[in-house]
Each structure stands twice: as C-alpha cells, then as structure tokens.
Amino acid sequence: xxxxxxxxxxxxxxxxxQTLTMVIATLIFSTIIGTIIGxxxxxxxxxxxxxxxxxxxxxxxxxxxxxPIPFVILLVALMPLTRTVVGTTIGxxxxxxxxxxxxxxxxxxxxxxNLISIDPGVIEAAEAMxxxxxxxxxxxxxxxxxxxxxxxxxxVTVSLIDFSAVAGTVGGGGLGHIAMTHGYQRFDTSVIVVxxxxxxxxxxxxxxxxxxxxxxxxxx
Amino acid sequence: xxxxxxVTKTFQTKGQAITAVEKVSLTVEAxxxxxxxxxxxxxxxxxxxxxxxxEKPTExxxxxxxxxxTDYTKKELRQQRRDIGMIFxxxxxxxxRTVAKNIAYPLELxxxxxxxxxxxxxxxLRFVGLSDKAKHYPEQxxxxxxxxxxxxxxxxxxPRILICDEATSALDPNTTADILQLIQKVNKELGITVLLxxxxxxxxxxxxxxxxxxxxxRVIESGTVFDTxxxxxxxxxxxxxxxxEQDLPxxxxxxxxxxxxxxxxxxxxxxxxxxLLSQATRKHQVDVNIIYGTxxxxxxxxxxxxxxxxxxxxxxxxxxxxxxxxAIEVKEVAIA
Ligand SMILES: Nc1ncnc2c1ncn2[C@@H]1O[C@H](COP(=O)(O)OP(=O)(O)OP(=O)(O)O)[C@@H](O)[C@H]1O
Ligand SMILES: [Mg+2]
Numbered sequence: 001x002x003x004x005x006x007x008x009x010x011x012x013x014x015x016x017x018q019t020l021t022m023v024i025a026t027l028i029f030s031t032i033i034g035t036i037i038g039x040x041x042x043x044x045x046x047x048x049x050x051x052x053x054x055x056x057x058x059x060x061x062x063x064x065x066x067x068p069i070p071f072v073i074l075l076v077a078l079m080p081l082t083r084t085v086v087g088t089t090i091g092x093x094x095x096x097x098x099x100x101x102x103x104x105x106x107x108x109x110x111x112x113x114n115l116i117s118i119d120p121g122v123i124e125a126a127e128a129m130x131x132x133x134x135x136x137x138x139x140x141x142x143x144x145x146x147x148x149x150x151x152x153x154x155x156v157t158v159s160l161i162d163f164s165a166v167a168g169t170v171g172g173g174g175l176g177h178i179a180m181t182h183g184y185q186r187f188d189t190s191v192i193v194v195x196x197x198x199x200x201x202x203x204x205x206x207x208x209x210x211x212x213x214x215x216x217x218x219x220x
Numbered sequence: 221x222x223x224x225x226x227v228t229k230t231f232q233t234k235g236q237a238i239t240a241v242e243k244v245s246l247t248v249e250a251x252x253x254x255x256x257x258x259x260x261x262x263x264x265x266x267x268x269x270x271x272x273x274x275e276k277p278t279e280x281x282x283x284x285x286x287x288x289x290t291d292y293t294k295k296e297l298r299q300q301r302r303d304i305g306m307i308f309x310x311x312x313x314x315x316x317r318t319v320a321k322n323i324a325y326p327l328e329l330x331x332x333x334x335x336x337x338x339x340x341x342x343x344x345l346r347f348v349g350l351s352d353k354a355k356h357y358p359e360q361x362x363x364x365x366x367x368x369x370x371x372x373x374x375x376x377x378x379p380r381i382l383i384c385d386e387a388t389s390a391l392d393p394n395t396t397a398d399i400l401q402l403i404q405k406v407n408k409e410l411g412i413t414v415l416l417x418x419x420x421x422x423x424x425x426x427x428x429x430x431x432x433x434x435x436x437x438r439v440i441e442s443g444t445v446f447d448t449x450x451x452x453x454x455x456x457x458x459x460x461x462x463x464x465e466q467d468l469p470x471x472x473x474x475x476x477x478x479x480x481x482x483x484x485x486x487x488x489x490x491x492x493x494x495x496l497l498s499q500a501t502r503k504h505q506v507d508v509n510i511i512y513g514t515x516x517x518x519x520x521x522x523x524x525x526x527x528x529x530x531x532x533x534x535x536x537x538x539x540x541x542x543x544x545x546x547a548i549e550v551k552e553v554a555i556a
Contacts, residue, residue, distance in 0.1 A: 125312035130298035143316040
C-alpha cells in the first residue's frame, strides 16, 4: 500500500521535527552530563589535578560496561528505568532518556580524549600561578580543548541522528518510526528514500555547523 | 630567600623508586641570579619544581623566606605561589588566549579589578617590549616573543622570586642572549631573585652570580660563578667548562709544537688586564708565542687562559716563568 503524498508530507514534516527535537535535546543533555563525567575522568586520573583512584576506576568501569552494548539492546534494557523516569516508553520524550544515557558515555570519552591532548605544561603553568582545580577546569581545560571538542560533539551529533532513528523504530517517533512503519513494513520505497534523504541532509548540516564553529574557535 | 635543607625527592614508579633529588642543601640569597647546571636527568627540573611545591619533597624541606611551603593549607599555598613566578622551556602559553589575556591570567585568578588588570598588562607589555602584540595569539609569535610573554605573565602578580626551567633552551643563540638580558633586567630593575636551571654553561656565564652543579640528583659543586668557573673541582664541572672553551687545541694542531714546552697561563681578575706577559718577556729578552686561548668576562671580571711557548735562552725563560708565577698561575702543558 502506497502512501498518498498529498496527506503524507505533513507527517514527514512532523517526524522531522520530532527527530530534530530528539537530537537537539539529547545533544544538550548528553553534552552536559558527558562533559561532567569526562572532566571528572580526566581530573581524577593518575597525576591529575584531583587525583582519586577509586572515582577513576568506578567511572572507567561504568563506561566500559555501558559503551559496548549495542544501542538497540540498551534501549530495550533501559525500558523499565525509562518508564519510572519518564512515565512512558512510547514517544519522543521517552526516547530522549535512553539516547541521553548512551550518548553521555560517548561524550565523556570524547571529552576525556580531548583533555588528554592538552599540553600538560599549560595546566602546570596555571597551577604554578596559583589556580585551584576548579579554576583550572573552567579557565584552562575547557577553553583550551574547545575547538577539537566541538568537532567531537559534531561526531556525536551524527550518532545521535542514528540513535534517534533506532529509537524511532521502537516507538520513539520521528523519521525512524516513519521509515519503519511505512517503508519497511509496507514496502514503500519512496518513503524510505525520502527519509534517508532528509537524514543525509541533517547529517550534512550538523557536520557543516560543527566544522564552521570549530574552525572559528581554532582560528583556522 | 630560598633555602633547600637536605631535600630528597623520590618518585615511586612501577616496582622501582627513582631518586631525582638527593640530600640537596643550597641557599639562594635575595638578589641572586642563581644558576643550576647539570646534564639531562640530573634532577634540575625536579629541584626547581620543589620551590613552588609542584613536587613535594620526600625528605627535608624547602624554605621561602624562612617558611616551608608544606606548612600552608592548599588555599594559602595558591596564595604563596603568586609570589613565585615561573617560566618554562616550552613557554606554556594558553593557545586560546591572546598575548594580553595570557598576561592577565594570573591577575584574573587573583581577583584583581578589570581596570587595574588592563593597566598592569599594558605596563608589563611595555616592560618586555611587546606592546604592539597585545591582540596576537601565541601561534603568531616567534619563540623569543613567546618567552617574553611568559616572562610578563610570570611577573604579573609582582613576585619576589622568578624560577626559570630551561627558559632559553628552545631558542637560537641571538634570541637566547635577548631573553637572558631581559631576565637580568628583571633582576636588576625589579629586584627579583632569580633561580634558573640550564644545561648550557653560556647561560650561567652570561647572567648568573652563583652556580650549583648537579649530577645524579646531588649538588656536586657550588659557589660564585667566577670561582667555580676559574677553578672547577669536579670532573663534571670541568666537562661543562670545556664544552664552552676547549682547554687545548686538537692533537693535530698540537703536533706542530711537539719539540717545544708549552705553558698554560691563567689570569684572573685584574691580572688579566696588566701587561705582565709582555713586561716579563721584554725584560728578559724572550720571545713569546701565543698558541691558543681565551680571555673572557665573568661577573664583570676578566678571566684569561692562554697556551704559550717561549723562545730564547733556557735560563732566561726560567726567569720569565718565575716572574709570572708570582702574579698568575702557570702550568706546564703535557703534549700527549
Ligand atoms: N614524575 C616523575 N615520575 C617518575 N620519575 C620522574 C618524574 N619526574 C622526573 N623523574 C625522573 O627523575 C630524574 C630527574 O628528572 P628531571 O626532569 O628533574 O631532570 P632534569 O635535570 O631536569 O633533566 P632535563 O635536562 O632532561 O630536563 C629522571 O631520571 C626522571 O626520569
Ligand atoms: Mg628538565
């Protein structure tokens, strides 16, 4: 059964809106949570500005357990928790929760990796000038790593578009949901093509934005 | 001003302990430009980092104005660190900040008011001669300019001590000389005590008044630059000195003189400016051949080291030597 494009377009627009909502909301949440985890990971590592063996071990263990789980499985496994937190497991709001969890750990590693690449001498210089650990985080770590960090977050955004499509297939709404219900289950290739094209455009747009922003920050 | 009291620093790495600094006792007086020289791995950087407690001593203590930094709370320690400026081999400037913002950084940390920061930064830029570069980013500067920014930043909180970790090692000889001059200006004009480490004797020679030589974590020799330079005791010290001024010409050149006796004449201080050699040789009608040597200035005093041979009657030569020995040091040079 083919869709009637006359009436179907508004649904595509609505689904694109849902996808964008999911991506933007999860990007904001996972950036905040992931940055905090990433900074903590970096600060507590051996020789770090707030060295703490146990915090570092526990965080690393957590990340190493969660990250290898394929997102589809994590999504399903988190359902009971999602129901408790969001109140439902269906819809855009319910999709945001598991995506945020999965993405936060990815962001945490991205943040940590970018912090590791900061010249330790610069951190030491700040310490020698009497900066406290929190001041170092705010005035050295974040500004010095910001350029590559934006690129890293752009990379994460592309995965978020991917995650949101997956979440869509199990009731999260958005383009993934449409592609699944109309394209896959009803064999309508045109719907698949349209959603894929929109997803590609979104990815391109995100990449372009990220590149522009980071080259502004890096002054090149 | 800075006193190391039997300081030892041991690093625990996997399975083994590395003693980077061992039982070091040293005193840096107010107004000194104190140089610590040593080969790579001697423990110089570690010793320097003990001064502002970037490393904690394993044993002994480091006193700054008679107080040990280990006695302070973390917050007080950060306060104290503003009194000790530090500059680095790789400059360690913030790449995300302009030159002016780099210099402003320690003042921002100290919570100084914006207007005052602006004023102070302008003054520091003038002092280091970079007023036209305020809005540039570090990557737009040459190495020498970066170190000037480093120095300005280290001076921002008006410290009484400046510590320098190989501050000129990444620079070419001309730029090195400029930066050394600037450090000297910091010492003379602002009255800041300087403690620097280096592996280059030229640096010590150019600006230090006192020197300590380090090897394998220990200070093996220390004293005024003049005494240490003109009368080195330890083999390592001699190696540093001969690295800047070779003691002897090469064997190839020496061959020419294989028939004659060579003498080394060492002039120190005022003696280097007296016409001793020409007076003695003229008086006894002996010819002198100056084969090799250097005359240089150390701490505003002359230091000469000449290798000569004499031509004339043996008796007269002995008379010349006797006369010279009364004023300067004369050694026979053995040609291998
Ligand atoms: N954080 C550390 N952990 C373990 N070992 C260290 C540490 N810092 C220094 N060391 C060791 O201590 C010794 C002295 O190092 P240090 O950096 O003080 O030498 P240096 O004289 O400054 O050498 P260079 O001229 O190469 O800078 C070296 O053997 C070094 O490997
Ligand atoms: Mg060193």
